Amino acid sequence: MTGTSPRKIVTPVITAWTALSAFGAGRDAFAAGVAGRRTAVTAIDRAMWGTPDERAGLVPGFETRGVLGKKGTRGMNRVSGLAVATVRSLQEEVAADAATGLVLGTTTGSAQTMMETIRTALQAALPYHTDPATTPYGVMNGAAGQCAIWQGLKGPNATIAAGRPTGLSAMSYARRLLLTGRARTVLFGAAEEYSRARSWLEFHAGDAGPLGEGCAIFALTDGSGGDVPVLAEIAATEFGVCVDGDWKAAVARVTRRALAAAGPAAADVWAACASGAAGSTGTAESAALDAEVDAEVTLPALTGLLGETHAVSAAFQLAAVLALAGRTPAAARRAAVLTSVDPASGTVAAAILRLGGTQ
Numbered sequence: 001m002t003g004t005s006p007r008k009i010v011t012p013v014i015t016a017w018t019a020l021s022a023f024g025a026g027r028d029a030f031a032a033g034v035a036g037r038r039t040a041v042t043a044i045d046r047a048m049w050g051t052p053d054e055r056a057g058l059v060p061g062f063e064t065r066g067v068l069g070k071k072g073t074r075g076m077n078r079v080s081g082l083a084v085a086t087v088r089s090l091q092e093e094v095a096a097d098a099a100t101g102l103v104l105g106t107t108t109g110s111a112q113t114m115m116e117t118i119r120t121a122l123q124a125a126l127p128y129h130t131d132p133a134t135t136p137y138g139v140m141n142g143a144a145g146q147c148a149i150w151q152g153l154k155g156p157n158a159t160i161a162a163g164r165p166t167g168l169s170a171m172s173y174a175r176r177l178l179l180t181g182r183a184r185t186v187l188f189g190a191a192e193e194y195s196r197a198r199s200w201l202e203f204h205a206g207d208a209g210p211l212g213e214g215c216a217i218f219a220l221t222d223g224s225g226g227d228v229p230v231l232a233e234i235a236a237t238e239f240g241v242c243v244d245g246d247w248k249a250a251v252a253r254v255t256r257r258a259l260a261a262a263g264p265a266a267a268d269v270w271a272a273c274a275s276g277a278a279g280s281t282g283t284a285e286s287a288a289l290d291a292e293v294d295a296e297v298t299l300p301a302l303t304g305l306l307g308e309t310h311a312v313s314a315a316f317q318l319a320a321v322l323a324l325a326g327r328t329p330a331a332a333r334r335a336a337v338l339t340s341v342d343p344a345s346g347t348v349a350a351a352i353l354r355l356g357g358t359q
Contacts, residue, residue: 057212075133105190163342165314212307276301
């Protein structure tokens, strides 16, 4: 059509990130833990937590009111506290404005808050005799909403739940917001809490391995600013479902599609990172990734270092890749391949990053 200007080409790039994990608070603590391959899963006080677990990967010393203060946190649950604290930390170095969007991944929000609310409604004299301060946190998007309220983010606000690959799903959603012109900056990531309810649910489900918790948040921009560091460009994301139990074949298919979509950006692979799912599923995932990708570096399975972090596991994978790439000059302008699988839902995901320079 005459008289129309050509559409601007958008290249979504990751410009900053931070994390709260069992390694500690902040990007430096996470990077040091991954580089040292330090196991951060430790013994916990079972009497205090009321769980069957003897060990877990907890954020050291994290207590919501101690970190965020008493104002506005009376009913705030742990997952919201982790998310708000992490977003606040990232905004100290990101030039976010009121139009900045947020995409936050989760499993169910807070299973602890949901169960406590239902229990109170059933046991109280009347079903509506529940604490109104906890009501906003009993829904899955409570944490994302609190992040926006606390930090004044008025752009698109979304909550993503996709099992263990949730972090990659959140990244893909944030990328689409930029490509469609809905935002110029989007903060994305995922959060998971350790709680009594989550521990008992996993115990009865028979899942193996200690649990972990934390939050990782990344800043994604449209690439129009020339004065910001480019840590990575999202070259491709692909998703699929394993319907027949052949996880190796499913991971291979999704990884091949991602490599093909990335094109030349995936020609020189520096690092590969599998999700480290428990049991035979994780073994098949790693075997498929090794067969499809000739990587110079294979990152350790973070489940062995941080515990099973469920919704935030893929976000921690992304953080680990960026952390090691930032310390490795040879990684600049090369590719990293990430895969994630969720045995419970059958979800399979793969992402290709084109890494920037050292941080």
